Amino acid sequence: MSVEFHGHTHRLDWADPTVREWDCTVVWSDPADPEAGIVLDRSAFYPGGGGQPPDYGVLLWQGVTTRIIGTRKGDDFFLLPAPGDPIPSAGTAVRGALDDVRRSTLMRTHSALHVLCGTVFRDFGVLVTGGNMEPGEARMDFNLPEVPPGFKQLIEDTVNKEILNDRRIDVRVLSKEAAYAIPGLVRTQGAAPPDTPELRIVEIVGLDVQADGGTHVASTGQIGRIEVTKVENKGKQNRRVRIRLAD
Ligand SMILES: [Zn+2]
Numbered sequence: 001m002s003v004e005f006h007g008h009t010h011r012l013d014w015a016d017p018t019v020r021e022w023d024c025t026v027v028w029s030d031p032a033d034p035e036a037g038i039v040l041d042r043s044a045f046y047p048g049g050g051g052q053p054p055d056y057g058v059l060l061w062q063g064v065t066t067r068i069i070g071t072r073k074g075d076d077f078f079l080l081p082a083p084g085d086p087i088p089s090a091g092t093a094v095r096g097a098l099d100d101v102r103r104s105t106l107m108r109t110h111s112a113l114h115v116l117c118g119t120v121f122r123d124f125g126v127l128v129t130g131g132n133m134e135p136g137e138a139r140m141d142f143n144l145p146e147v148p149p150g151f152k153q154l155i156e157d158t159v160n161k162e163i164l165n166d167r168r169i170d171v172r173v174l175s176k177e178a179a180y181a182i183p184g185l186v187r188t189q190g191a192a193p194p195d196t197p198e199l200r201i202v203e204i205v206g207l208d209v210q211a212d213g214g215t216h217v218a219s220t221g222q223i224g225r226i227e228v229t230k231v232e233n234k235g236k237q238n239r240r241v242r243i244r245l246a247d
Helices: 100-124 151-164 176-180
Strands: 009-011 021-029 038-040 057-061 064-073 077-081 093-098 128-134 137-143 169-175 198-204 208-211 226-233 238-245
Touching: 093 100, 100 128, 100 137, 100 151, 100 198, 100 208, 100 238, 151 226, 169 176, 176 198
Parallel strands: none
Antiparallel strands: 021 038, 021 093, 038 077, 057 064, 057 093, 064 077, 128 137, 137 238, 169 198, 198 208, 226 238
16 A cells, blocks of 8 residues: 555556546645645656656646646655646645656556566576666666677567567565565666565566566557667667667
8 A cells, every 4th residue: 555655645657557637636735836846635647767757747627727847756746837837725626637648658668668678688687777768769778798790670579579479567566575585676787676665566477577666558569669779888888778669
């Protein structure tokens, strides 16, 4: 239960990543200081983290629109309004709505990165050293001193094959003890698993298991075809693989 809350906010994005519109109530805001942000009792906005950027969207209330253009994470989860937009005060009933294209594209992009990570780990046995994504485009760095000839095409073909396999993507919450018992839970070199009582686990069945807080599609088929746009040298040990959604 605990990982479904951030402070006062029930994280609907964790409970169901397909939610795009919902009713909720403002828990806190300071109309005199709009930049402090807005706290909702229920929110489907992804706050950003783990390489996945935050969602954008709107709050609709009493005939006005407040555009949400960012987030701030503290003890509570604050939504940042567009400058000049009206601020609903605490207690106001609002309807939240996400920018669906941005969020749905980020879900496909994030899941594509996990397919990439899982196939490179399976086929080359190497760990990730970093990564980042924008809607439809992403990069991931691997601890890979040498790449074989044809690596770029090989990776693209292998990832697309796993996408076509339409592997299920399961999300579950495990106790710390149960999560730590999963071999290879942390695929990022030098990173420790989160030290929290419960961990959220994202599994591409048969391919990849990670502790992860992001939003994902339900099966790899929903990602659509990807392209590997570039493989770059980033230091002696590091290869940077850039991908984009092709469909
Ligand atoms: Zn991830």
